[in-house]
Amino acid sequence: MAGSIPDKPQLEGLEAKWAQSWETDGTYRFDRARGLSRGSDGVFAVDTPPPTASGSLHIGHVFSYTHMDLQARYQRMRGQEIFYPMGWDDNGLPTERRVQNYYGVRCDPSLPYEEGFTPPFERGEGAKDQQQVPISRRNFVELCEKLTVEDEKQFEDLWRTLGLSVDWSLTYRTIDDHSQRTAQTAFLRNLARGEAYQSDAPTLWDITFRTAVAQAELEDRDQPAAYHKVTFHGPADDETVIIVTTRPELIPACVALVAHPDDTRYQHLFGKTVRTPLFGVEVPVKAHHLAQQDKGTGIAMVCTFGDVTDVIWWRELDLPTRPMLGEDGRVSETPPTEFNAPGASERYAELVGKTVFSAKAQIVEMLAESGDLIGEPEKITHPVKFFEKGDKPLEIVTTRQWYITNGSRDEDLKNRLLQRGQDVAFHPDFMRVRYDNWVGGLSGDWLISRQRFFGVPIPVWYQVGESGEVNRDEVIVPDEAMLPVDPASQPAPGFTEDQRGVPGGFVGEADIMDTWATSCLTPQIAGGWVSDPELFGLVFPYDLRSQGQDIIRTWLFSTVLRSELEHGTVPWKNAGISGFIVDPDRKKMSKSKGNVVTPQGMLDEHGSDAVRYWAASSRLGTDAAFDPQNPKLIKIGRRLAIKVLNASKFAYSFTGDGGEVTEPLDIDMLARLGQVIDEATKAYEAFDHARALETTESFFWTFCDDYLELVKERAYRDQADPGQQSAVTALRLALDAMLRLLAPVIPFATEEVWSWRHEGSIHQAAWPTSTELNLPANPHGGVFELASEALVQIRRAKTDRQLSQRHPVATVTMSAPELLEQVKADLMALGHIDELELKPSETIELVEFVPAEGE
């Protein structure tokens, strides 16, 4: 047979040994020919989340990726041809930020490319106060490329160590040419169908990164603020209106006051105008149902733009635009409007160039001086919108951006997307609610343009008119065959580079796409949508998307959206949603804590099988507690893997071949195993790996503790003994099946053991079935369980008398069901019992127990 059984089997070294072997043998390689012969239904395609290359992998990744791998391994053993690629998400802000810190540079698109540029330092080893060196966009992108490739190597090593059964020849990067081509093709098709469009509109703007952000990337954070009571003047000379605002610095940008239509306090003002304090600008008083009578003084100041409610009022009441903040979040030089109050221009001039924070302090001072501030500002804490990756509150700035329709303004599309949500089987099912809520709560189309550098360029150019003005509505698009293109460095089709920016020429779009606009196309990228129709037809729609619950609103939703727009179908049949990792005190594991124990460190310390066992013990959608100081489940997993090695070594060590299973105990044990196989199979079919594991594991321990002990003596007998042959065959049948049941969870230990007696990888072996056990039509029901119960009685009798389990016993009398007679000999051998008398009874009870004398 294949290998030999080592004297002292160990877990150490199995990861390296088998990862190498699987790579050499192409164990997890996607076999296209076999896939084609089996057809779509015979191929199981997995849509894998590409981790952010510049981020660090944490324990939550290991958790979720293991869940995905369990299902892939199960399906592989069921005979499915597995398409299991892996990608890296390179582009986006995290990479840019990491590159800036790692190399000490920053991107300045106005600079020319510098050949052979050497960054000031590497590995973030620069001094804290060192200025970042400005470099060209191309130099910057080159550094991004360089660093992500290094990071990705480490990621791959980790995944290989963890034992993900990925086909590493199917790796993609969201920044590589193929991904760019896919993303740009999809975008151009959206554009051609009218699903992508440009719009000049108020957008949420991050002043640090100087880019627009999308609704999906927002998060609320509690911030300190203050209510300022401020006086507006009018309509009559001696009249005033008092408003409450947290943003007095925006008074120059005020365009109206708004109160509720039913509010009797302000009804007389509707249709009239009042003057802003300090600046004396006439603004109308309007009625709108969103104004809350019980908030503040019931009348609100509308500015362009203080918050998203301002945007709604501005749009629905058709108010003018008076922007006062620039893209850097500072007060612009150009006044937002014409001021009428004496000294207003001078006041504004004092604000110019200030941050929101300083401008606010300045204006409060001015208001106090003019007497328009009533009382002291009241300090409060309130939620403020942030870019999830940013650390300054978002502002709202009117800019021209690219959007993709997402159903928020299109009932038909929204309903189709909700229907697609129904078409996907969520595991667990309630996760669909999060998708539904998100789709139902969308407040605008998807803003996909970003004013950043490292990402997929939006593949369009604009015509420049004869007088030199850029005509944004005259969009020039490339032919799909030209893709990928970079409009910033390549001329528009039909033009030459020297026509860039000149009258009658063109300009290239400078923006790149939101990172999700690329990563939501992972099924299309990995499946070769633009390059390999045969493959794409085989794998799409995929069978499984596996991901964390935190990115349902981003990755999951946008994938469904793009698939619906492009293909009119769901991107996958199943969505497996993993929970997240929580601290022992139930809080979501913080990044700092999660990083204390790196995944690599955990794998090194406990072994990959042990860590996988921990992940496999949690059901999909369930949060898992994890205490790095005391990783209980990991230790249990390690114990299981070691037990598998030792028990297998023992069970496989008995000699003999081909004997029939004749003993009732052996048959009954196999019958129980048959039930376990059926149950585990059913559980995996329902994406319930935790139940499959629990069922298998529980049986495995009973098998070791009771069955193995019971047949030990019989198995040691001479091969001529039919009882010996029965035991040996049953042991092998059982072990062969149990190893395969456990193979998805502990692929290293099971592969090691499998290799002792079998050719080929266990991971390509067929999933066990109850029929392969060749059970008789009516197996003896329950002898095994009965024997286990009898064992407990005998063991307890010895323990109570503080005897070794090996201590000989003269006579035992038990009342027990007659069935127990069938295992009498095995019981006597295990208990070292000279004489065992069984009295027929319904229940098992120890009547008499007489230990042998002496020893």
Add this chain to the structure above:
RNA sequence: GGGCCUGUAGCUCAGUUGGUUAGAGCGCCACGUUUACACCGUGGAUGUCGGGGGUUCGAGUCCCUCCGGGCCCACCA
């Protein structure tokens, strides 16, 4: 303010359509140097199933209500 998940032994969790005395592992205690395993084995103790109502012959399981924990969403005056 809305939605979803969750509360079972000291800890981590099972508990299928309601059905005997509520389970497992860890931890704890006691015992055991058994020719697979001391990275071991055997046995033992441990619960107002968050509280209160209701439906039912019967409720950890179904309904109502209250309380606790977590997550997501929401128009930030």
